[in-house]
Amino acid sequence: MMMESTGSTPPPPVVDQEAVVVHQQPQLPPGFRFHPTDEELVVHYLKRKASSAPLPVTIIAEVDLYKFDPWELP
Template sequence: MDRPAQAPTQLPPGFRFHPTDEELVVLYLRRKALARPLPAAVIPVVHDVARLDPWDVTGASEGEGYFFSLRRAPATGRRRRAGSGYWKATGKEKPVFLQCGGEQRQLLVGVKTALAFHRREPPPPSSRTGWVMHEYRLAVPRGVADQRKKNARHLTS
């Protein structure tokens, strides 16, 4: 059974949380991954949110919601099974860049993927719903990615 979301702290009336992709990755996701304090306790932790039907996620009925959840690799292709359907990656992954100083330099800090929810119905094909989840993950530095690939080749040989 999935654990319920941790409730965020009480926020003042009129508080609006509408972060950019860059803010989500740098100020929240990266800090969460490094066990650093967050700027505000407004994003709850949901255990394996991709296994849940979207309407079963706490706060989802209110429209837009943000959650921390560990990412699990899709079992087959680009799909992740959920209660009565599956989440399927749609479109291309989009890079999230950090603007560096006043210069026109950009640093890759994350990747954003859109996932659409499809219901499984007795006879295939499935039907796409209006539910969409945007998944953010930290970018892996080139040297680390190369080492991971090298280690994976040694493990599979």
């Protein structure tokens, strides 16, 4: 049975949402996990921070701890 053309546009293709999310994730530097090693912290973050070099990613926020009560920290 053939369907008649109504002149409307066809529906958009189905997109695999998991595939989209995987491709949008930023490249995270070594040590970016819950428990980085001391070496990873020093080499990839603290040396750069001390020399005012840009950090590998901007996902780590800087917070002035003295402006907040502990329960208000992000």
